[in-house]
Amino acid sequence: MLSGAALLSGAAFAAPPADLDARVDAAMKAHGVPGLAIAIVEDGKPVLAKGYGVRRLGAPERVDADTIFPTGSTGKAITAAALAVLVDDGKLAWDDKVIDHIPWFRMYDPWVTNEMTVRDLLVHRSGLGLGAGDLMFVPTSSRSRADTVRALRHIKPATSFRSGYAYDNLLYAVAGQLIEEVSGKTWEVFVRERVLKPAGMDSSVTEQAARFANPNRAWPHARTSGAVRGMGEQAVLDERKTLGDNGAPAGGLSSSANDLAHWLEVQLGKGTWAGADGKPVRVFSEAQSKQMWTPAVLTPTPTWPGKLAEAAPKFSAYALGWNVRDYRGEKMLDHGGAIFGVQAYVAMIPERNFGIALLMNAEDVQVMRGVALEIIDHELGRPKSDWVAAFDEFIDARIDGGLKALDASAKTRVASSGKASLPIPQYAGRYSDPWYGPMDIKQDRGGLRVDFTRTPGMTGRLEHSQHDTFRTVWDDPTIEPAYLTFALGAEGKVDRITLKAVSPIADFSYDYQDLLFTPVKQ
Template sequence: MPNIRFTAVAAAVCHLALAAPVFSAPPENFPARVNSLLDDLGVPGATVAIVEKGEVTLAKGFGVRSLEAPEAVNAETIFATGSTGKAFTTAALAILVDRGLIKWDDRVIDHMPDFRMWDAWVTREMTVRDLLVHRSGLGLGAGDLLFVPRSDLSRKETMRRLRHIKPATSFRSGYAYDNVLYMVAGQLVEEVTGDTWEVFVQENIFDVLGMKSSTVSDQALIASENRARPHARLNGPIRGMGDQVPLDETMAIAPNAAPAGGLAISANDMTQWLLTQLGKGKMPAGEDRLFSEAQSAQMWLPAVLQPISPAPANLAAAQPMFRTYALGWTVQDYRGAKLVWHGGAVFGSLAVVALLPDQDVGFYVAVNSEEGEMVRGLLYELLDHYLDLPMENWPEKLHDFKVARQAAAADMVAAQLAPTSDASGSGPLLPLAGYVGEYNDPWYGTISVREEGDALEVDFPHSLGLSAKLEHVRYNTFITHFNDPGMEPAYLTFSLDAEGRVDRITAKAVSPIADFSFDYHDLLFTPVAAAN
C-alpha cells in the first residue's frame, strides 16, 4: 500500500452556531487507497461504511461483485458478514430481555428443557449469557463440522448433538471461540417467541432499522441480484495460495448456523446498525429505541479475558494491552482508546464491524475474498485516522506477515507428503475392502467408506453431497480429495485392532493453518457394526 498520510479534511470546518454537529471526513484519498489495495492484493470487491457523531460520512462500494460477471459493487451490494452477525443475535436476545421474556442469567434449560451439554452440571448451570461469551469448556471451533460447509440438520437436531461433544476444559475456566452455542442462542429465540431466528431478526431489527437490502439466510443471499459473490485461492499448495476464483455459493448452505454468522449486509444498511450501536440502542430516526441503554451496557460488558499472543515487531503497535469478550463483541484497547469490534469470516468473504464509543465513530469493511490483510489493515488505518495517530501502512505489513506464514505452512505440508524411504509405508496395510464400511461419530453422525474402482471414497451424508476420494499417504493414513474444492484436505487414519480390523478412524487437517472450523481433530469414528 502506498505511503499516504491520511488527514481529516473537515475536522476544523465550522458552521453557524446551533448548526448540525461537526464531524470528521474519512481519510483523504480514501477511495483511491481502497481501489489501490484491490489491485495490489487481487481482491475483487469491497464495501465500506463509516459513521461519526450521528452522521453517515461514507457508504460506498468498490471493485466488482464477481470476477465472472463484473458488475460494480455499490452501496446497496450485500456482502456476507460472518460472525459480525453474532451481535445481531445478542441484540435479538436484548429485545427479549427488555420485553421481560428472558434474563441474561436465566438458565438455558429453564427455557429449553431438551438442551444438554456433555456434563450434567454444565447443563444445569449454563445461562443465556454463557451461550454468548465462549467460556463453555468446548474447544476452539468444536462442532463446526455440523454446518461446515453445509448441512441437512435442523437447528434443534444440531443442538441435540452437543451432548456428545467432549469439553476441552472445565466450565467457565477460560476462553475458546465457538459457533455452535450461538446456534443454540438462535434456537432460544424461537423457543421463547415462536418465531424462527430469521423471522425475528428480519421483523424486529432489519425492518425496524430500515435495512431493506440485507438478508438473514444463505438462500436469501443467493436469491439477491445485488450480492457480492465469494472468492478464494484454492489451487496452491495450501488454501490462500494460488489463483483467485469465484466459489460455488450453493456448496455452502447451512441454515442451522445462521445465528452464528448468516447475515449479508450492504454499506447503506450497516450505517443504521452502526448508528444504533453508538446510540446505545437509540435508533437514528427519532427517539425510538431498538433496545434499552441498560441492555447496550450489558452487551458491551466484558465477561471473559481473551489470551493475547505476542505480535511480530512490525505489528506490535496494534497489539492491545487487554482483550475481552462481551455479548457478541470483543472489547479491548487500541493504542489507548476503547475499541468495541468483531470480525467475520465465511468461506470466500471477510468483514469487520468496529466502534470507537468515546469518539462516537463506527466502521464497516467487507470484501468478497479471503484477503484478511485488507479488512484488518483498513480497520487499523481508519482507527489511526480517527485517533489522530501516525500512518502505519497496516495492510502491507499484514500482507508480508501472511505471505511468510503461508510459505512456512506450505513447506510443512510438502515435508509431510514427501515419499518415505520406509518400504513398509509404500502401500495400505489392508486390502481396500478391509477399510470399507460405515463409521459413526456420536456428534457428527455416520460416514460411509466404499471401494470405487481401485481407490476408496468416503461419503458425508449430512453434508449434502459431500464426498472425497482417498489417496494413500503411508501405512493406514489417507488424504482426502473432496468434491468441494472449498473443503480443507484432511488426513484420515484407520487404526486396527488386535485382529487386524479397523476399530476407529481419526482425522486432522493437512494444513497447519487451516481455519479452526475444520475441526477434524474432534472426530472419532468407530465401525457401526461394532456399536450395535
C-alpha cells in the same frame, strides 16, 4: 438511507481520509480483491457508505452501498441484540439457565447442562474446544438447527466449564434455537422483525435463499489452487457451499454498507438511532446495550510481529458478541467475520462516537484489516501507516510457515511409508461419529470413496498415504483435505477412524480432529 457515497458537511469531527478512494482502489488492485464496501459513522451519524470493485470476477456489475455480503461472525452481535430484545420484553434474563427455556438442551457434562446460562452461550467459556462442532454447518449441512443442538451433548469438553476462553460457533446456534423456543418464531423471522426492521436494515437478510434471490449480492472468491489455502489465482466459489442455515445465528446474516451504517448508529446510540423519518427508533434498551458491551471473559492478548506489534492490544476481553480491547490507548469494540470466500469487520470507538464496517468478497484479509486500521488512525489523528503492507508480512509469514510444516510432514511420511494393513475393500463400510453422524466409505474402481453424508458435496476419493492413513481428494477442491487414519482392533478389523487436517493452517472450522468414527453394525 444513504445512497452511494454520502458525506455530511460542516461537521466538527474528522471527515474520512481525502485519498480513501485512491487508497482502497490501489490496495484492491495490488491484491486482486474483486469487491469491497465500507461504512463509516462519525459523531454517531453515517458519513460514508460506498462500494468499490465488482460483485463477481468476470462480471461487470459494480459493488454499491446496497450490495449485500455475508457478514460471518460479525452477525453474532445481531443474535445477542435479538436476545436483548427478549430481555427487554421480560421473556428471559441473561443469567437464566438455558435448560429452563430449552428443556431438552444437554451438554456432555450433566452439571454443565444445569449451570449453562444464556450469557454463557455468547461468551466462549463453555469448555468446548476451538471451533468444536463446526463441521455440522461448515461448509454447509442438511441437518436442522434443533438436530444440531441435540448433537451438542456428544461433544466432549476440552477444558472445565468457565475456566477459560475458546471461540466457538455452535453455542450461537443454540442461542438461535433459544430465541425460537422463547418467542415462538425462528431466529430468522425474529431477527428480521425485531432487530433488522426497526434498525432500518432493509437490505439485510437472514436466510441464504433470500440472499441468493437478491441480484445485488457479492459472490465469494478465494485462492485455493496452491499447496495451502491463500495461494494461487483468485477464483469464484460456489456461493451455496459456504454455511448451513442451521449455523446462521453464528454467522449467516447478509448485509450491506448502508445497513451496517445503521447498525453502527444503533450500537453507538446505545440501542437507538435517528430513524428513517427523523423520529428516533429504539431497538433495545440502554440497559441491554450496557450488558452487551460489558466484558464477561478475558481473552489472550496476541503477540504480533513487526509493525503489527503497534496495533496489538494490551488488554482483551469478550462481551456479548463483541471483542472489547484497546487500540492506541482507546477502548474499542470490534469483531471480525469470515464465511468461505467473504470477510467482514466491524469496529467502534464509543468514546469518540465512531464506527466503521467493511465487507469484502475475498479472503485477502490484509486489505480489509489494513484499510480499516488506516481509517481508524485517521480518525485518531495518527500519522499515516501502511497497515496493508504490515498485514502482508504477517500473512506471507503464516503461509510460509504452513508450507514448511507441510513439507516436513511430507518428508516424514515418505521416510516411514508402509503398505496398508488390510486389503482395500476391508476399509469400506458405514461409520458414525457421535455428534457428526454417519460417514460412508465405499469401494470404487479398486479404490475407496468417502461421503460425509450430512454435508452435501463433501465427497471424494481416498488416496493411500502411509500405513493405515489415507488422504482425502475431495471432488470439490475448495474443501480442506484431511488425513483419515484407520485403527485396527484385536480381530484385525477397523475399530475406529481419526482425522486431522492436511494443512497446518487450515481454518479451525474444519475441526476434523474432534471426530471419532466407529463402525456401524449392519
